[in-house]
Amino acid sequence: MDTKTENAIAPLVKLWQQREAQFEQRIIEWACGNLSPDQSNALIQMVRDLQSSIDVHNELATFAAILTQPATTN
Numbered sequence: 001m002d003t004k005t006e007n008a009i010a011p012l013v014k015l016w017q018q019r020e021a022q023f024e025q026r027i028i029e030w031a032c033g034n035l036s037p038d039q040s041n042a043l044i045q046m047v048r049d050l051q052s053s054i055d056v057h058n059e060l061a062t063f064a065a066i067l068t069q070p071a072t073t074n
Contacts, residue, residue, distance in 0.1 A: 024044075027043065027047050028044055031043045039067065043063060046063060047059075047060075
């Protein structure tokens with residue numbers, strides 16, 4: 001990528017990074033207030049590992065399904 005292109009997209013990259021930071025902070029706050037420590041850590045790590053909005057949606061939907069499944073006993 002040349003310098004002109006890099007400079008042109010810099011504001012978009014900055015917005016994306018700010019959005020990611022705000023989203024992550026909100027997830028952390030919600031998780032710590034609503035989930036067990038292990039569940040919170042799993043959710044926070046999952047969100048940090050995601051690369052796209054589609055990934056976020058799919059992974060959050062899967063995580064929610066896991067959390068809402070009835071517990072099984074052996």
